[in-house]
Amino acid sequence: MEFSHETDDEGKRLSNRKLTRKGSYQPLKSHFKQRSWELTAPWDGLQIKVPVKYITGDLDPTYHIPGTKEYIHDGGLKKHVPFLQEVVVMEGVGHFLQQEKPKEITDHIYGFFKKF
Numbered sequence: 001m002e003f004s005h006e007t008d009d010e011g012k013r014l015s016n017r018k019l020t021r022k023g024s025y026q027p028l029k030s031h032f033k034q035r036s037w038e039l040t041a042p043w044d045g046l047q048i049k050v051p052v053k054y055i056t057g058d059l060d061p062t063y064h065i066p067g068t069k070e071y072i073h074d075g076g077l078k079k080h081v082p083f084l085q086e087v088v089v090m091e092g093v094g095h096f097l098q099q100e101k102p103k104e105i106t107d108h109i110y111g112f113f114k115k116f
Contacts, residue, residue: 048081053112055105057093085112 054077056063063069071077078084088108090101098105 047079049083051083051085051112051116052081053086053088053108054081054084055088055090055097055108057090057095057097057100059092059094060097061095063089 054072056072063072072087077087090097090104093100
């Protein structure tokens, strides 16, 4: 069996159906209702001090939360991640980058690692 780097439209529709079924969607729904970020309070304000390449998709719903784009592109992310080397916003890609564009993501990660 040959591995395909591209997800066909039927595969994407099937994945979306699986995520929106009551059984699969319910845990996600309750996860987002929780205030679990309160548990991260001890790390509030700390910086991530390792080299970072940030990759997101332009169709990712989290990228469109008010203030997120400004935080990423106008210095907020760099303030918390001082060794941020690159921000990549992939066109036509949603939240599951590695499933939607596996070859491109692999190339980004491999290229980043080769620098070291």
